[in-house]
């Protein structure tokens with residue numbers, strides 16, 4: 001009896017598509033989604049009691065692995081003193097201070113409950129601050145599912161062939177302009193035409209939502225230069241990359257200071273926490289100080305913040321990111337080698353604890369290049385790996401994640417499984 005299949009069929013009766021977030025449905029790769037009942041470190045157990053090495057990490061948050069005892073204890077201890085107050089707590093202050101310390105471009109920060117809320121609110125502040133309506137984003141970047149950001153918006157939407165969602169009024173979408181990622185010429189032309197009308201540019205400083213794409217430095221530098229020149233707010237959406245590619249986020253790796261930053265995923269350690277912050281001058285536009293409204297019943301929730309704080313504490317240990325980066329790189333190198341032995345056209349790369357692999361000769365640099373990689377091969381590879389207990393993202397458009405709980409044994413086991421899979425793919 002396949003319990004996953006049974007549960008999925010029942011779920012489809014009560015939940016649209018059987019899932020609470022589309023990419024979980026295996027729509028892209030085919031087959032039945034896995035229902036998990038437990039996780040420990042790098043491992044997950046499904047409803048059939050099958051064990052997997054997890055390279056999704058709940059899409060990023062589980063950077064120290066599942067059921068980390070210190071995080072679980074922090075959550076339990078906090079929960080005993082009530083789950084929510086709807087009033088300020090000292091914990092929120094501690095977290096805000098830490099975020100400001102670790103991400104120097106953030107002078108003030110507000111906590112919310114998801115990445116979507118963070119980006120949506122950051123855009124509203126940027127618009128209020130500049131008194132402009134237009135925003136600029138890049139093809140294939142995902143910034144949550146707020147209306148104005150669901151235009152050419154990456155993985156989940158890509159997987160389902162909906163680059164723009166139904167239900168977003170044309171009147172809203174018309175303020176969102178999109179350009180090709182890594183294209184300096186297009187960027188310059190756009191600013192020349194409408195720079196003075198752009199409230200903000202929002203960008204994933206390493207893209208993790210059309211598989212993994214690394215920015216070119218001249219592109220990022222030009223973006224910073226143009227935003228400064230035209231008084232356009234530069235928003236780094238570090239919901240995925242923040243505390244994942246480095247302790248100071250992608251902005252510390254590339255040494256670029258955005259005006260605003262959005263955070264999520266890792267800062268909640270598996271519970272719902274998001275944050276947006278940046279220059280004090282911009283953040284002080286927010287109510288109750290300024291005219292831009294933003295609020296949340298559960299914002300800064302004590303239990304969620306305690307999980308996040310403990311996670312942030314653990315990742316500040318010496319060499320945490322050095323080791324994570326090294327292990328992720330050895331996974332990527334091993335996969336490349338395994339493909340090469342078997343003559344499979346394949347490439348892969350990583351940044352910190354994030355990686356991407358592609359059934360194409362070179363890593364892509366833009367949305368267009370991601371689209372031409374061999375999806376059919378990816379889907380076959382995905383299932384061959386899943387059968388062997390290796391859980392990658394169920395779509396060719398998702399990045400992968402390694403945690404500090406992944407041992408070299410885990411990684412070697414994964415590479416061995418990949419050798420077998422590549423052999424079968426030929």
Ligand SMILES: *Cc1c(COP(=O)(O)O)cnc(C)c1O
Pocket residue numbers: 113114115116117119142143144145204208209237238239240264265274
């Ligand atoms: C995941 C993600 C979001 C959305 O966060 P949610 O918590 O899912 O709402 C926004 N931006 C980026 C870059 C993300 O990876």
